[in-house]
Amino acid sequence: MIDMSRRSFTTMAIFGPLISRTALPEHKVSGPPIDGPDSLHIEWIPAPYQQYGSDPVKYGNHDLARRPSAPSLTRIVIHDTEETYDNTIKLVEKPNYLAWNYTLRSFDGHVAQHLDPKDIGWHSGNWYYNMHALGLEHEGKALEGESWYTDAMYRSSAALVRYLCDKYGIPLTRGRVIGHDEVPGIDTEHIKGMHWDPGAFWNWARYFELLGRPLTEGTVSTRPKRDDVVRILPDFEMNTQAYNGQVVRGVNFVTARQAPSSDAPTVVDAGISPEPATTEPADVGARLNTGAEYVVAEVGGKDDEWVAVWYLGAKAWFHNPAQQPVARVVPEARTITVVSRTSGYGRAYPEASAYPDGTWVQPEAALPYVLEPGQRYVVIDPQPATDYYRSKTFNAPPPKDHVDVTGKDRYVCVFLGHRQGYLKATDVQS
Structure with a gap:
């Protein structure tokens, strides 16, 4: 989802008390700086770097840098465009708009690249994440995900991300290949306005299979107990949850509640609202996302089929039926107390x-x-x-x-x- 916030809450970085005095990064390049596997035939459609007006702070639509040496590259952020491919390309070519690294077309998975990877796009709504991430915009609308998120686009995206993670040493894990919906707000004021793409219909389990790192890897099927780490892994096709005011099947999250019962209120995300989370698409407060990992605080409910995990400072309960579990234990996960x-x-x-x-x-x-x-x-x-x-x-x-x-x-x-x-x-x- 294209982040209209641009750089409004931009923030920056420093290497120790020492200040780099190297020259301003050179923007011009000899030929398109295509960064991706040859098999994708990536098209170079550059995002402009231009000053508009006489004020030097009025420029766009990205920042020059020296990545991955400074800042480092540590993440991939998955977005959807909420626009057609053609309109998205028109937007990224505007100097007074904003830029991201790649756009992927829905019907055939075609990839366009817009930035030299050393430079910083304005795509995540959190400057720290902009500094350290590459942003991939996928043609689509989050509420119509299934019709937009085609096999061709999944495959192209996975091939590109696999290449980028290998080149820049980014771990191929769910904590490093994330959705825009998983980027935190920089402070309390900005949490509620953070974006929620690619949304509930993005199939993370299938995506990681295409990446060659299935989310079952490193897990076991034993029933969770207190102090275990669990990875959320519902069966995407069969997973049924309340979403956008209705019950839907084929979503990537599990609902978190305040007690071990389907009648219990959902958990509260104080950054969004003091009330229990809703089913509104933008309200991600009570959604345990596929691939996310949490520490078990308690097991209970009928037949011990409810699991509580530590979540935003409280216990968040989810239903984990024995016959159709939605989480797997991760024996080697690293935790902090x-x-x-x-x-x-x-x-x-x-x-x-x-x-x-x-x-x-x-x-x-x-x-x-x-x-x-x-x-x-x-x-x-x-x-x-x-x-x-x-x-x-x-x-x-x-x-x-x-x-x-x-x-x-x-x-x-x-x-x-x-x-x-x-x-x-x-x-x-x-």
């Missing part, structure tokens, strides 16, 4: 003292959740970069702009709720 009351964060930014200019400092911005000591969460990345890439002008060179800065604070990236989150290393232990 909360040791100090905390809230979590939507990004891993440097401490204030790391910034060379006080006007660059980004707020810490804790999320509105309460994680108590003893709760446990599954680790996605034990040492994400603590950084902020400062890029606010069209062409100001370092050290005035286009500076990559990192701090000394350390974080751990975890499956926090439906969306990912960051916990300070000082608040947890392995």
Whole structure:
């Protein structure tokens, strides 16, 4: 889903207290910088890098950088366009709009590339994720997913992602190949407006089979018990859930409730609403997504067919019937235990003292959740970069702009709720 927020809550990065003084990254290239397997015959349709007007802060539609050296590349973000392919291409060619890395066409899986991978697109609604991710827009509409998400497009997308993960050393896991719906808000104010594509009808299990990493890999079929890690894995074709005001089959999530009963209210995502989550498509608060991993807090209900996991600081119960289980145990998953009351964060930014200019400092911005000591969460990345890439002008060179800065604070990236989150290393232990 194309993120209309552009850079409105952009934030940047620093490598230690040292500031890179290398020249501004050169935008011009000798020939199209095609980055993908030859078999896809990728078309080069460049996104413009232009200043519009006399003000150097008015430019588009992406930022110049030096990835993967600075910032690093650690994720792939899957989007859908909510537009036709042709209209999407028109949008990415506008200098006053925004850019992403690739667009994939529905009917035949054709791929167009728009950015040199070293540069940063404006696609995720969270600058930290923009800094570290490649964005793939898939032609389609999330509420009509089945008719848009064709076999041809799945196959092209999987071939491209497999290539990119191999080239840039991005782990082929569900914590690193994610949906836009799993990108966290940078602070409480922005959570409710975060996008929710590719939506409930994107078949993550099939996608990872095409990636050559089936989501059953590394799991066992034993019944979960307390302190186990479970990976959410419903049968996509048979999975039936309440969604958009009706009961639908063929969705990628399991509903989370406050107690072990189908009549219990859904869990609350305080970043979206103080009330139990709804079935509205944009309300992902009570959806345990296929491939996400959580630590079991309790097992109960009739015949012990209900499982509670730690989720946004509370127990989230889901039905896991013995005859048709929706989760599998992950014996070798890495977890952390909360040791100090905390809230979590939507990004891993440097401490204030790391910034060379006080006007660059980004707020810490804790999320509105309460994680108590003893709760446990599954680790996605034990040492994400603590950084902020400062890029606010069209062409100001370092050290005035286009500076990559990192701090000394350390974080751990975890499956926090439906969306990912960051916990300070000082608040947890392995």
